[in-house]
Amino acid sequence: MATKAKTAITPTRAENYPEWYQQVVRRADLAETSAVRGCMVIKPWGCALWENYQRVLDGMFKATGHRNAYFPLFIPKRFLEKEAEHVDGFAKECAVVTHHRLEAGPDGGLVPAGELEEPLIVRPTSETIIGDAFSRWIESYRDLPLLINQWANVVRWEMRTRLFLRTSEFLWQEGHTAHATPEEAMEETERMLDVYADFAENWMAMPVITGEKTAGERFPGAVRTLCIEAMMQDRKALQAGTSHFLGQNFAKAQDITYQSEEGRLEHCWTTSWGVSTRLVGAMVMTHGDDDGLRLPPRLAPAHVVILPMTGRAQDPEAVLNYCRKIADDLRVIPFHGRHIEVEIDTRDLRGGEKNWQWVRRGVPIRLEVGERDMAGDSVFMARRDKGHKDKESVDRTAFVSRAHEILEEIQATLYEQAAAFRDANTCEIDSEAEFREYFAAPEGEPTPPHGGFAWAHFCGDEAVEDRINDEMGVTVRCIPCSGGEPGTCIFTGKPSEKRVVWAKSY
Amino acid sequence: MATKAKTAITPTRAENYPEWYQQVVRRADLAETSAVRGCMVIKPWGCALWENYQRVLDGMFKATGHRNAYFPLFIPKRFLEKEAEHVDGFAKECAVVTHHRLEAGPDGGLVPAGELEEPLIVRPTSETIIGDAFSRWIESYRDLPLLINQWANVVRWEMRTRLFLRTSEFLWQEGHTAHATPEEAMEETERMLDVYADFAENWMAMPVITGEKTAGERFPGAVRTLCIEAMMQDRKALQAGTSHFLGQNFAKAQDITYQSEEGRLEHCWTTSWGVSTRLVGAMVMTHGDDDGLRLPPRLAPAHVVILPMTGRAQDPEAVLNYCRKIADDLRVIPFHGRHIEVEIDTRDLRGGEKNWQWVRRGVPIRLEVGERDMAGDSVFMARRDKGHKDKESVDRTAFVSRAHEILEEIQATLYEQAAAFRDANTCEIDSEAEFREYFAAPEGEPTPPHGGFAWAHFCGDEAVEDRINDEMGVTVRCIPCSGGEPGTCIFTGKPSEKRVVWAKSY
Known part of the structure; x- marks a missing residue:
């Protein structure tokens, strides 16, 4: 059991699912807690994963006509006060900036100084500050629809936090659009929900139900809130993305108007929609097993890791060159907007320790390559969608030519397993x-x-x-x-x- | 003159350079001021430009072995207190979070509530919070070098702000690395300075001098600060990027240690380096002219804009199709890691107004295409490195086959003009x-x-x-x-x- 603790995840899902989750996030090197209450550090492996989410989603947003912009981190207090329901929803849990300086205090430490005339709120979401810009940018029907997205960090002061799922600071994208008619705005709200569902199912390999929230679960200030819901392996639902039809509520609170073709001044109809780093947590809880993370290949930061077994090799350099050749052959194969990405792990660590690290990190394919494999012009392959002992020797050229197909098989397997689990429950x-x-x-x-x-x-x-x-x-x-x-x-x-x-x- | 104000930039550079700068930033749709003191809104055109900076720099960082991570927005006050010189440098101008809630106040408005036990500082730079993570991540010499980069927003409370050049919130990247020896750390400091110089010269087309700061101009807490310096068109210097050798100062303040191969516990040698959205301002001031922005093609969000002249056309759809064919032919031509990017501007606006908007936005090549051009199988081309009246009719296929070359010519011209200006001054x-x-x-x-x-x-x-x-x-x-x-x-x-x-x- 002592050995197991160093390799697979302790506890197992069955033993303690919440603790299993935290352990996978840590031991897969995705993220860790920080010295700042409720804020996480996203480690390189987690960051590379999120960057893949971003790249794919950003492409989808641009393909549907959206452009990125960037708005201030701070929101003046008076902005939050404009939309009553919105205030109630977000004023309770926000970081408030009240001073703009630190000065030496009586005990030698630093104390806040330079009190601000108006406190600033670190954005919990940006409807109000973006609405302020929209009220300036939109003049006539010619400026509509206005389709904007922002990639940003936001802060919601959470009492009980869990890495990725609920953190005080998180990363997300927030789309904000303005339209001339309620029909167009509702169409946009639905379009972006479909984008999220497409991303969840075809990239994250996570089946979702698209639907609408009841009144009690709506976004503060929204007329309708659409969502995608996924089932985690503890059979609980996770809200994986939301798309809000805001009606004219924010447009009226913030004076977002346009002159119609007939010359009348009208309020716009607006929407907002967002997904966050929470989706990383959703992936862990959808696909992880008792050995750690399992990554859907279309979003994996690396598809193949090669572990050269040079420890007892007579000619370690020859083994390394053989590995490099395999990597080079794989790296030119296109795979969903990039190429097959390969890591060769030459670190000075025990082979078993290395192997387990990549198992836990969820890399789809692991190749162990030693002198015997080289002699047989083969590789010793393990797939993350199979058990960690299930390895097979495969002809090198056959592997390279099948690599794309194997990755697609793994992608499909993860989806099918998640769908089967959901259907069974x-x-x-x-x-x-x-x-x-x-x-x-x-x-x-x-x-x-x-x-x-x-x-x-x-x-x-x-x-x-x-x-x-x-x-x-x-x-x-x-x-x-x-x-x-x-x-x-x-x-x-x-x-x-x-x-x-x-x-x-x- | 009233007409001129609507088209070119007023005032000219010679009349009032600082005001010319602000006007270019606004009228090229790069950014605008916001309701939050000192914070800007980066508009879609400016955001697309910054995304190109990010994509290229990120590729350079990864090619030199760095990985991205993300650290908390907030820094506990005690962290800033650890490195005395660093405190002096940053405590004077920071946003301080003191409360985590807003409550209804006596006058019906909202007032800060839920005072924090320890104030949090919105990061002005992340040496201290990243150092805290490094102290946990690094155990032995096997973990070195540790090469991390972060893309983030930071806040420095500035009294006098100017769009992009000095704003309270700005976007940047900050590299943070830890090494076993001072030589390796200094080598890294120099390597990243070279990356910045390469980016400035070969992508921004902005000549720079690489050098070292004197003691008085060093980063707070650094042993050596290297920098790249560029000349703006008012003959003032702009510091365009810095790379700091931090010695063991931060490692000692934050207990970043490693066990050497010989088994001794040693402090690491660290570096940090960064460039920010300030580089967008640098580009404006290096290449802008009295008509607006001029974009170096390798970073331009769009390379070619096509203006279909359909107003008096007998068959507007035929003109549009002709334009689309040109765009399709251009969009498959590779250009420095992407393809030639083309906009077809079909907005319902006067042709002159549209044309001037793209002049001001600095798009390298503009094509006016009407029925006469279509009949002659040609395009009417204007290059942004030539005067706005300098247009010529060019055979369509000849243009398409020369487009890549023309863009490279414009890139070279911008560099040469900037270098000539600097040399002359x-x-x-x-x-x-x-x-x-x-x-x-x-x-x-x-x-x-x-x-x-x-x-x-x-x-x-x-x-x-x-x-x-x-x-x-x-x-x-x-x-x-x-x-x-x-x-x-x-x-x-x-x-x-x-x-x-x-x-x-x-």
Whole structure:
């Protein structure tokens, strides 16, 4: 067991899922906690992963006509005060800058000095400051639609934080758009939800349900909030991205107007949408296993790691050259907007230690290459979608020519496994008793949560939703976008338009 | 003149250089001031330009073995207190977070609440917080060198701000590295200075002098500060990038140690280096003319803009299709890590207004395309390195096949013009009287500055440097890295190792 602790993840998912998650994030070198309460350090492996998220999403945003801009980190207090609901939502948990200097204090330490006339808030989200710019940039219908995205850090003062999932500072993108009609704005809101779903499913290999939030779960100030919801391996839901139709609420609060073709002054219709570094946590919890992270190849910072076994080699340089040749051959193969990326790990470490490090980091393919492999013109291959002992000797040229295909197989396997897990933990529920049983802790299994995704008819009564949440910690994750037939609410017996998705959630 | 104000930049460089600069930044749609004191909004055109800077620099950093990571925005007050010189340098001008909530106040507005036990500083630079991580990450000589870069926003509370050149919040990259020996750390410091010089000269088309700062101009806490210095069109110097050898100062303050191969515990030798959005301002001031911005093609967000003249066309769609064909043909031509980027401007605006907008934005090549051009299978081309009236009809296929070459010509022209300007405003000076005359305001020319780069012998006496700065606003920009012969200080008559570069500066 002492050996196991140094290699695989302790505890396992079954033993303690939340702790398993924290251990994977740390031992896969994704991130760590910092000396600043609730703020994380994103380590190089985690940062490279996030950069891949950014590159792909940024391409999708540009392909749908958006341009990036950058707005101030600070928001004047009076801006937050403009939209009442928005204030309530964000004023409770923000970092407030009150001084602009440190001076030597009486005890020799530094004390804040130079009090600001108006406190500044470190942006928790940028609707208000971007709205201020929009009110200047937009004059006539010719300036619409205005389609802007920002990549930025934001701060929300969180009491209980978890690496990636809930941190006081996080990285994200926030799209902000203004339109002439509610139809166009709603179309944009839906378009960006589809972009997020596409990214989650086809890049992260993470199946999602697209839907709409109930009133109680809406973004503060929004008219409608759409979302994508994924199931983690503890059967809890994770909200992986949101897209908000803001109506004219922010446009009216911030005077975002345009002159129509007919010469009338009208308020714009606006949207906002965002995904964050939380999606890194979602990937860990969707694909990780008891050996660590498993990376979908389309986003992996490295696709293939080559471990030269030179320790007892008669001619270590020849082995290294053989490895370099394989790497060179792989690096010219295109793979989803880049090329197959290869690391050759020549560090002065024990082979087993190195191998386990790459297992934990989730690299899709590992190649062990020693003199015997070189003699046979082969490689000793391990795939991260198979068990860590499942290795096979493969002809070198056959491997190189199949590498792209193997990566696509791994991508597909991860998606299929996640989808199968979700489907196995999803059911239709037709009575409150059945619902309560589904989400109740079974005897002898003390670790929450239980159940999974429960598709049940619901009349939409907010009081019922609140009660179920208070009693059981279960909420409506979304009203699914597609399909569904009318029925009867399992709680009230009133009519229901369609089944909604209930789950415990992050 | 009223017409001119709508097209070219008012005032001209000769009339009022600082105001010309602000106008170019605004009218080229690079950036604007915001409602937050000293913070700017980087508009889409400016953001796209900065993204190109980032892409190229990031590639250079990775090619020299660096990996990106991300560290907290906030720095605990006690961290800043650790390195005395560093505190003095940054405590004076920082944003201090003291509360983590806003609550309804007596007058109905919001007031800060939830006072923090320890104030947090919004990072002005990250040596201290990254050093804290390094002290955990580094155990043995096997972990060295540790080569990390961060792309981030930083805040320095500035009293007098100017878009891009000096803003309270700015975007930058900061490299932080740790090494086993002073030689390796100094080699890294020089390597990154060379990367900056390469970027400035070969991408920004901006000639720079590489050199070392005198003691008074060093980064707070550094042992040596290297820099690149460029000449703006008002003949003032602009520090365009710095690379610091920090010795063991930060390693000792922050306990960054490693176990050597011999088993001894040693302090690391560290470096840091950075460039910022200030480089966007440097580009404006190096290449801009009285018509606006001129972009070096290797960094331009768009290389070619096509203006379809469809207003009086009999078949506007045919003209548009002809334009699209040209764009398609150009977009497959590789150009320095991307492809030739083309905009087709079909906005519902007057042709003259559109044309001037692209002139001001500095796009290297503009093509006006109407029915007559289509009939002749040609394009009407204007190059931004020539006067705005200097347009010529060019055969379409000849243009497409020459486009890459024309862009390289424009890149070279911008560099040559900047180098010629600098050389024309640089001289060797051999006496204090001559020096004073060179930098004094000539009769009837009230607008500073005067002179340019004065290469003069200097003994290095800090008191002399301070006096010259106080009296004339002239400082040593750098002690050049290369060349130089011993001589006699023009101020003290003492021996001088080599000529140093004096100038007024930003």
